Amino acid sequence: MTSPGSASAGNATVGLPKTLEWVGGDDGFLRLLDQTRLPRDVVFLDCRSAEQVHAAIQRLSVRGAPAIGLAGAFGVCLGAREWLERDRRDVERFLKGVDEVSDYVGGARPTAVNLVWAVRQVREAAYARRDAGVEAAWKAMLETSRRLLAEDVEICRQIGLHGADLIRDGMGVLTHCNAGALATAAHGTALSVMYAAHAAGRRFHVYADETRPLLQGARLTAFELTASGIPTTVLCDNMAGWLMSQGRVQLVIVGADRIAANGDTANKIGTYGLAVLAKHHGIPFYVAAPRSTFDRSLSDGRGIPIEQRGAHEVRGVGGSEVVAAGAEVYNPAFDVTPASLISGIITERGRVEPVTGGGIAQIFA
């Protein structure tokens, strides 16, 4: 169903619908797989405005740091197109519109730095072409977004290749939330490592934390991995420690939403606890992420903003209210794992191992 001019990515390699794609040419739209409906329903959201993309990011129809970044990039293009259509001659006014829509889309969620990063690439593309006029500036934005999408596919593939040797025959590999093809243009980050090891013929078993409150592990990771033929067991988050103590986990790999200059890593809530448990059991704990997930403006994890989400995500399970009305709810969407608990970070440029500020600086050299 992809038109000739569409930019999209290779989830077909793992038997999955596309996470996101730009359908059509300059008058096209962003098609997102609505991940809130998985695994039951495969439904797409066609976004034709920045507001629709903003809402889709906020309600987690698209989620995962790299995928949020890409959706945000196309979202800015959609918002800027409205400015283009209003006035095709006043470049300064157009750029002011681009600034506005960039701030709006870039602020949809606070923790994943990829969103800010991708939006900045697109905005800068417009500024770089300001002398060529409004239409050229806008085309440069769309071109940049398409390029980021294509690059993400290759970056994720490289992450997989750089991590694959960590997985050996017979291992139990634990992961949390979904850092898979559904969190990126294709392949994923943590799961790309598993796909690469699987493609290399290694036999291993994946344990997927269900990941309350929104169950991305149960709904998305199990869906992806089983679709790819990788044996997968889902467990409740509170079972991970016991599973480790039983000798069934030899490796933990998770994704990331923002990594500070020293390697402190924000990722889905629960990651920090897993890292402590892994350390207690002597199990290697790896983070897989592209360079766009690093925020080297922060010296350590203390500066990473942690999104607090609505109580309804915890209170309501499958549509019915389970928490007594008088009780409060704690619902941070992310936590920060200190670099000292991370064995290594797997990037498209190789592994940072051990995790040090110097090692991280090198992958940007």
Added chain:
Amino acid sequence: MTSPGSASAGNATVGLPKTLEWVGGDDGFLRLLDQTRLPRDVVFLDCRSAEQVHAAIQRLSVRGAPAIGLAGAFGVCLGAREWLERDRRDVERFLKGVDEVSDYVGGARPTAVNLVWAVRQVREAAYARRDAGVEAAWKAMLETSRRLLAEDVEICRQIGLHGADLIRDGMGVLTHCNAGALATAAHGTALSVMYAAHAAGRRFHVYADETRPLLQGARLTAFELTASGIPTTVLCDNMAGWLMSQGRVQLVIVGADRIAANGDTANKIGTYGLAVLAKHHGIPFYVAAPRSTFDRSLSDGRGIPIEQRGAHEVRGVGGSEVVAAGAEVYNPAFDVTPASLISGIITERGRVEPVTGGGIAQIFA
């Protein structure tokens, strides 16, 4: 609604319906609060046969080690009453029936040793009165069950008093699952400590892990504590580590399903991981349990049978299937926390602190 002859317990002290009560005299029945329906519906199950009690225990309508024990005791009385009605003269045949129904009810769930313990008390009461005939033996069984119920109320109250000084003003106290009034005849074990501290005027905040898969923390603990006016915040299980790292938890108290002679403690799945996290953060970790939860026939926790429950508990959330069909599910109902991770055990005879085999032997002296 309690008839004059009924044995029941004082949940009214904490504004709650009774967990379980024997309604009526010798021809009475066991009334259980159906905890699968809480907090939305307050519904009672009236059990008139051992089979009904067995089913109620298996489906967790009644849960919590002490409450399971009490339900089991009355369940054996109900089963034995059928043997009594069949033949009121043949004591040997009656005792054979008691043995049969004891094995049946005692095997409803494997981990909580209180069930085996309470059933044994009731069976032994019958044997002790064998010379007085079938009816006297059966009356002794019912009398013993009523006595166990009344004693449980007082035991739980004593546990609370022996632990209350652990809670000081301004503390954050974390608990897991439900070790409250709903898990016992009244007051609870871990929560009895909180009720006692609250009654002593201490101001503190309770954090209740929601406790997947069956959400006893969200559904039951939050319900109990807020009904008692104790400020409570519910969190997903995977948030406990981050909460600790934020300095918001000064004490962890949980219940127990079986404690070995050396202090290794089986409790709701997730307890072990919490204990590791508490140790990492230097937070005291206490277990609260009556002496009937100790199984001194086991030298350590390796011999404790861990119940594996059905995959449907994890797969289905609020009635809808969330786990991809091809994925397996891991669902142990309990884990074992080694004594080395436990700061102390709070019993009706005082605290075992530090946790050693010798200290445990002393509370049985």
